[in-house]
Amino acid sequence: MKNDNQNFRSIPQKGFFGHPKGLFxxxxxxxxxxxxYYGMRAILLYYMYYELSEGGLGIDQGKAMSIMAIYGSLVYMSGIIGGWISDRLLGGTRTVFYGGVLIMFGHIVLALPGSITGLFVSMALIVLGTGLLKPNVSNVVGDLYSKEDPRRDSGFSIFYMGINLGALIAPLIVGTVGQEYNFHLGFSLAAIGMFLGLIVFIFTKGKYLGSAGSTVPNPLTKGERKTVFTRFGIGAVIIIIIGALTIPTGIMTINVFTMIISILGIIIPTAYFIVMYRSNKTTDVERSRLLAYIPMFIAAIMFWAIQEQGSIILALYAEERTNLSLAGFELQSSWFQSLNPLFIVFLAPVFxxxxxxxxxSQPSTPKKFSLGLFFAGLSFIVMILPAAINGTDTLVNPLWLVLSFFLVVLGELCLSPVGLSATTKLAPSAFSAQTMSLWFLSNASAQAINAQIVKLYSPDTEILYFGVIGGVSILLGVILFAASKKIHTFMRGIN
Structure with a gap:
């Protein structure tokens, strides 16, 4: 306790809206x-499938959508690696810094006129960098406060607002520049954004963060370091050899790679559940709670599968099916990517x-999840109406997209923060950190599955596509609602 007190004394506790200065x-x-990240993502799909004469890469549209989904999946999967590196090697603040550097270089590669090879190099850098930065910057926020500090939840709320404000303005700025002038100029703005983030971090962390995130919680011993680095080295050599043998010969195509990631998106969380359930460290009560968590995890996959299509299917819909003129004002298709964070900023305090x-009297956790699935499904069902009324040959009013994004955000606020809370409460004590990683894998799994599903979308299949996916989500929501009492029993006293 003495060391903890010394650590907190090294952190300036006032200075940013009554919170520790490190929160700034x-x-x-x-x-x-x-x-x-969101600025880059707002124009990346268009950059991939636009023809070379239009400044794009000329990738097949279905393949481009599949790559977008796999990209998102890998970003969430990489968080597991970032958490391990922070816990065992570098500590939070150093891991965040190196992650930011990789992200910045990833955007710089995109900012340079390049090829499909440059695209994949950029993606690899951003996937690794986001995996290092994203989970660990949140952990460092937690290090600013003691466990008993009443400002803790409020601090995370302020931090969460920073996430959404960045995501809100990025498509408006990067999207406009990328679509109006040049994709690479838009990507350069994304690189500048990450550079500014690094400048803030470098010049204020010493004075404001104190010891927060500076310690390595579970450092590797000398013996472990040798074993781990040997295994990493062998793994890297094997991957290089497989790539060298399969890529030039045409065995490892983009389609094959996306299929492998899609399969891993199902296998990895399944393996997590099996290991935790069969572990001797898991008690009978915890096994029961784990069983209760499984249907909610499946519900989360279904929800994220719809929500994450906002940057893929709905982005394509905005570009090709939407009338981008509203009340005499010309819109950019990338601007619709700002709707999700915009609605979250306004509605999160309401919820x-x-x-x-x-x-x-509030609904139980399973019932909140069922509401999330209902609203997500409804956000796709409403997209049937324009095609059903006017066909798929005419441009639709942009307010249909606004309505769809609004409905899915209602679902997100019923499911996402509730899911984080439920994960902390239902996790076996011996696997608490890993169960939180498992929660984020629900998004990775959803996007891995999306990589195969999004190929099925076209104006000809539009009604069937939105109808089937939206209908399945609502059906799963009804089933979850009906089973909520039984699930609640398995939760063993957790609400």
């Missing part, structure tokens, strides 16, 4: 990181107030 550092680091207001 992390708020703006994450603000600019999210600006760079927080609502759950407090309802108190013990």
């Amino acid at each position: 550092t992390l708020f703006f680091t994450e603000f600019w990181e999210r600006f760079s 927080a107030w609502l759950w407090i207001k309802l108190g013990k």
Whole structure:
């Protein structure tokens, strides 16, 4: 306890809206990181499938959508690696810094006129960099406060606002420049955004963060280092050899790679559940809670599968099926990517107030998940109406897209923060950190599955596509709602 007190005394505890000054550092680091990521993502799909004469790469549209999904999946999977590196090798702050550097170089590669090879090099750098930065910057926020500090939840709320503000303005700025002038100029703005985040981090961390994130919680011993680095080296050599043998011969195509990642997206979380359930460290009560967690995890995969299509299918819909003129004002298709964070910024406080207001009368966790699935499904069902009314040969009113994004955000606020809370409460104590990684894998799994599903979309299949996926989500929501009492029993006293 003495060491903990010494650590907190090294952190300036006032200075940023009544919170530790370090929150300023992390708020703006994450603000600019999210600006760079969501700015890049707002125009990446268009860059991939636009013809070479239009400044794009000329990739087949279905393949481009599949690559977008796999990219998102790998970003979430890489968080497991970032968490391990922080816990065993570098500590939080150093891992965040190196992650930011990799992200910046990834955007720089995209900013340079290049080829498909440059695209994949950029993606690899951003996947690794985001995996290092994203989970660890949140952990460092937690290090600013003691466990009993009443400002803790409020601090995370302020930090969460930084995430969404960065995601909100990025498509408006990067999207406009990328689509109006040049894709590479847009990507350069994303690189500048991450550079600004690094500048804030470097010049304020020493003064504001103190010892937060500086320690390595579970450092490798000398013997472990040798074993781990040997295994990493062998693994890297094997991957290089497989790539050298399969890529030039045409065995490892983009389609084959996306299929492998899609399969891993299902196998990895399944293996996690099996290991935790069969472990001797898991008690009978914890096994029961783990069984209760499984249907909610499946529900989360279904939800994210719809929500994450906002940057793929709905981005394509905005570009090719939407009338981009509203009340005499010309819109950019990339601007619709700002709707999700915009609605979250305004509605998150409303939902927080609502759950407090309802108190013990609020829906149980499984019922909140079922509401999330209902709204997600409804966000796709409403997209049937324009095609059903006017066919798929005419451009639709942009307000249909606004409505779809609004509905899915209602679902997100019913499911996402509730899922984080449920994960911390239902996790076996011996696997608490790994179960949180498992929660983020629900998004990775969803996007891995999306990589195969999005290929099925076209104007000809539009009604069937939105109808089937939206209908399945609503059906799963109804089943989850009906089974909520039984699931609640397995939760063993957890609400």
